[in-house]
Amino acid sequence: MTDFLQLTAAGLSQGSVYALLAVGLIATYTVRHVVNIAQGDYAMLAGLGSISLVSAGLPLPVAILIALISVTLASVLIERLVIARVKNLTTLVSIILTLGVSTLLQSIMLLVWGAEARRLPAFPGEDLLIGGVSIRSQELWMLGALVVVGGGVLLFYEKTRWGKALRASAEQPVAARIVGISPAVASVIAFAIAGFVGAVAGVVSSPIYLSIWSGGLLLGLKGFVAAVLGGLVSFRAAIVGALLLGVLESYVAGYVASGWKDAVAFFILIIVLIIRPAGLVLRPNAVRV
Amino acid sequence: MHRAQRRLLVPAAVAASIALAFTGCSSSNFGGGDGGDGASEEGPIKIGAVLDITGVGANLGVPEQNTLNMLSEQLNEDGGINGREVELIIKDNQSTEDGAAKATTELIENEQVDLIIGASRTGPSLAMRPLVEAAQLPTISVAANAAIVDGSEWVFKTAQNDVVVLERILDDAESKGYTKVALARDATGFGEGIAEIITELGAERGITLTATESFEPNATDFTAQMTNLRAADADFVIIWGITPSAGLAQAAYVQIGVGKPVYQSHGVANNAFFEAAGDAAEGVIAPMGRLLVADQLDADDPQKEVIDQFIADYTEAFDSAPSSFAGHAYDAWKIGVAAIEEAGTDPEDLRDAIEATSDFVGISGIFTVTPENHSGLTADALILAIAEGGRWNLYEE
Numbered sequence: 001m002t003d004f005l006q007l008t009a010a011g012l013s014q015g016s017v018y019a020l021l022a023v024g025l026i027a028t029y030t031v032r033h034v035v036n037i038a039q040g041d042y043a044m045l046a047g048l049g050s051i052s053l054v055s056a057g058l059p060l061p062v063a064i065l066i067a068l069i070s071v072t073l074a075s076v077l078i079e080r081l082v083i084a085r086v087k088n089l090t091t092l093v094s095i096i097l098t099l100g101v102s103t104l105l106q107s108i109m110l111l112v113w114g115a116e117a118r119r120l121p122a123f124p125g126e127d128l129l130i131g132g133v134s135i136r137s138q139e140l141w142m143l144g145a146l147v148v149v150g151g152g153v154l155l156f157y158e159k160t161r162w163g164k165a166l167r168a169s170a171e172q173p174v175a176a177r178i179v180g181i182s183p184a185v186a187s188v189i190a191f192a193i194a195g196f197v198g199a200v201a202g203v204v205s206s207p208i209y210l211s212i213w214s215g216g217l218l219l220g221l222k223g224f225v226a227a228v229l230g231g232l233v234s235f236r237a238a239i240v241g242a243l244l245l246g247v248l249e250s251y252v253a254g255y256v257a258s259g260w261k262d263a264v265a266f267f268i269l270i271i272v273l274i275i276r277p278a279g280l281v282l283r284p285n286a287v288r289v
Numbered sequence: 290m291h292r293a294q295r296r297l298l299v300p301a302a303v304a305a306s307i308a309l310a311f312t313g314c315s316s317s318n319f320g321g322g323d324g325g326d327g328a329s330e331e332g333p334i335k336i337g338a339v340l341d342i343t344g345v346g347a348n349l350g351v352p353e354q355n356t357l358n359m360l361s362e363q364l365n366e367d368g369g370i371n372g373r374e375v376e377l378i379i380k381d382n383q384s385t386e387d388g389a390a391k392a393t394t395e396l397i398e399n400e401q402v403d404l405i406i407g408a409s410r411t412g413p414s415l416a417m418r419p420l421v422e423a424a425q426l427p428t429i430s431v432a433a434n435a436a437i438v439d440g441s442e443w444v445f446k447t448a449q450n451d452v453v454v455l456e457r458i459l460d461d462a463e464s465k466g467y468t469k470v471a472l473a474r475d476a477t478g479f480g481e482g483i484a485e486i487i488t489e490l491g492a493e494r495g496i497t498l499t500a501t502e503s504f505e506p507n508a509t510d511f512t513a514q515m516t517n518l519r520a521a522d523a524d525f526v527i528i529w530g531i532t533p534s535a536g537l538a539q540a541a542y543v544q545i546g547v548g549k550p551v552y553q554s555h556g557v558a559n560n561a562f563f564e565a566a567g568d569a570a571e572g573v574i575a576p577m578g579r580l581l582v583a584d585q586l587d588a589d590d591p592q593k594e595v596i597d598q599f600i601a602d603y604t605e606a607f608d609s610a611p612s613s614f615a616g617h618a619y620d621a622w623k624i625g626v627a628a629i630e631e632a633g634t635d636p637e638d639l640r641d642a643i644e645a646t647s648d649f650v651g652i653s654g655i656f657t658v659t660p661e662n663h664s665g666l667t668a669d670a671l672i673l674a675i676a677e678g679g680r681w682n683l684y685e686e
Contacts, residue, residue, distance in 0.1 A: 003516045006545060010512030115347035117533045119564050127544070134545045208540075209509035210533055210565065214343065254513035258504055259476055261513075 002132040007254045008247055013139035015246020016146040017043075017209070020201035021223025022230065022238040023150045024194040029232045030157070031170045031190035034083060034094040038102040040220025042198030045105060046071045047211030048113045050203050051120050060121060068199045075195025076188055084187065102217065109213035117215075120206035138207045145204045146239070153193055154235040166190060218262070225265045228272055231279020241280065333374040334634055336361070336625065337396035339407035339417060340431075340618075344384025345506035348532045348561045349409040352611060353431060353618035354379055357406065359606050360622045370630050378402060382413050384506075389413030393420045403634040406621045408432060409614065410531070412478030418444050427640045429625055431617035433555065434478055438663035445643055445663045447620040447653060449555055449578065451479075453668040455486050455527075457576040458552045461673060462525055463494040467550075470496055471523035473514050473538055475530035476503040479556060483529050499523050506534045511541035519547045531556035536565025543569035550574070555671070559612030563679050574684055576671040578653040580616045585683040595650050616652030624649060624656065624665075 125137025654670025
């Protein structure tokens with residue numbers, strides 16, 4: 001039983017990273033119908049950036065803050081320089097474009113930070129031991145980041161006028177423009193959110209999972225699987241799906257074989273795409289606009 | 290199918306397949322490769338290297354690349370080999386077996402190199418072996434598993450054998466009265482056969498293997514394996530892998546609070562281990578070469594002069610201390626170059642010259658290569674080191 005709970009705890013913290021990336025993916029998909037392959041690279045960029053700033057002597061919170069802001073700006077810059085330039089942007093085109101962006105970001109990271117994995121110092125806090133189940137304080141930071149940042153984005157999109165306006169500009173671009181919502185501004189805001197959320201995922205996970213130039217693609221793909229569970233539109237379903245994915249991976253590694261762990265996500269992706277391509281929550285025959 | 294469904298299905302499938310394809314094969318080639326003009330007895334001597342510069346072996350391949358670049362510059366400044374310039378061509382195998390095979394074929398067919406050094410890890414080295422054996426090209430691997438040179442004709446290696454490393458670990462464990470061991474090993478070539486060796490060597494020492502777990506070198510979460518090790522109820526644990534994965538495994542092991550002593554392999558003989566494991570590194574014991582504890586060696590240690598010189602050169606060139614893996618590359622280069630100096634670049638003569646290497650004082654030990662032993666090192670090449678205060682220290686047995 002202790003082992004089962006230990007595996008669950010590890011799976012939840014891993015899942016919280018997937019969940020943050022899924023939130024970032026949905027943030028851009030709901031507004032621009034862009035599937036951003038570079039989402040996971042934001043995490044690595046923020047992790048590596050804050051590591052450099054810490055080793056340059058900055059205090060940890062300052063380094064993290066600068067990294068978060070920089071990656072958010074980088075994401076906006078990518079939107080302005082790449083995404084916004086394309087007329088008649090389809091989802092397929094966006095995948096190919098952001099794949100290029102991802103490759104570019106990875107090459108830059110390889111040149112700047114080298115090929116070796118690096119680690120951000122752990123955030124302050126005491127590790128917990130509850131009934132034989134050990135939880136690192138950093139894992140609580142990761143789950144906390146999901147609650148605060150992921151939950152914040154969810155509320156912003158669903159409850160605030162701004163959030164509703166963002167989604168409106170995607171669903172009815174002409175009508176949105178008539179009532180005074182700028183599609184360009186909406187797109188910038190969506191990419192800023194995606195960049196910020198990805199960066200948060202990168203800095204909270206770096207002390208445990210390390211940061212490396214090539215790590216973003218697989219991480220982003222896991223987030224994408226979670227986002228697909230939410231039909232690429234539901235934050236709630238994606239967050240739940242991401243946590244389930246993390247836990248399931250952990251069980252497979254613990255009870256089956258660790259080599260199968262990475263296969264779990266792709267297996268789920270295939271099953272979902274065949275059986276429920278609209279995601280877990282939407283009724284398959286619901287008309288989405 | 291409804292429109293809404295199709296709209297998601299197509300891009301999702303495309304994204305997944307593109308991303309999958311790229312996870313395996315992104316990144317670029319590093320260094321080398323400025324178009325060879327065919328080998329001859331007149332032109333430069335060509336030495337190829339196939340290293341794990343990017344991917345999971347980066348902690349090994351990067352310092353090895355640095356070392357070879359530094360040594361080839363030094364050699365050419367001193368006039369090359371018998372007046373001939375030495376051209377070093379380094380290929381990145383991206384820590385994959387197929388990358389190593391491809392790079393090896395390129396070096397053999399396009400560059401027509403006279404000697405190959407590499408690869409950094411066991412898996413890629415094993416992938417290279419049949420190619421260089423078929424091409425009859427002398428090759429010096431810098432990886433560990435004895436299978437790389439077992440029965441080989443053209444392949445040599447400079448890292449200490451896994452068997453002698455495990456002997457040192459089990460001897461120490463026996464002296465402390467331990468009888469049960471649990472193992473977490475690298476799932477790739479480096480960890481292949483380790484459980485069998487432990488079972489065999491342990492039988493002579495009254496030590497039984499109670500559990501074996503494996504981990505992928507690119508894994509980030511090790512809770513599952515370590516939880517299973519905890520359930521195994523052993524007296525001590527062996528974690529057998531390379532950094533950063535072995536360091537992350539160490540951190541996960543300490544986190545779940547088992548508290549049994551841990552031995553690691555020579556795959557963590559670098560400072561990157563402390564970066565990956567953090568405070569959890571404290572107290573780990575690992576057999577390794579003398580490089581990382583050079584400042585604690587006796588003044589009359591036969592390797593001390595060579596090691597001190599190498600540390601000084603490397604630190605000056607790259608502003609960081611060399612790892613044991615840099616040392617493996619140093620030994621491979623020096624043994625190879627000495628053999629070319631003596632025998633020239635005829636493959637047969639060169640191979641025989643490497644096989645005749647005797648009492649070569651290197652970084653990882655004192656090498657005496659024989660037709661039966663293409664590794665050249667004995668258990669004397671290893672010391673036991675303990676992780677304390679963020680570095681490796683000489684451990685008094």
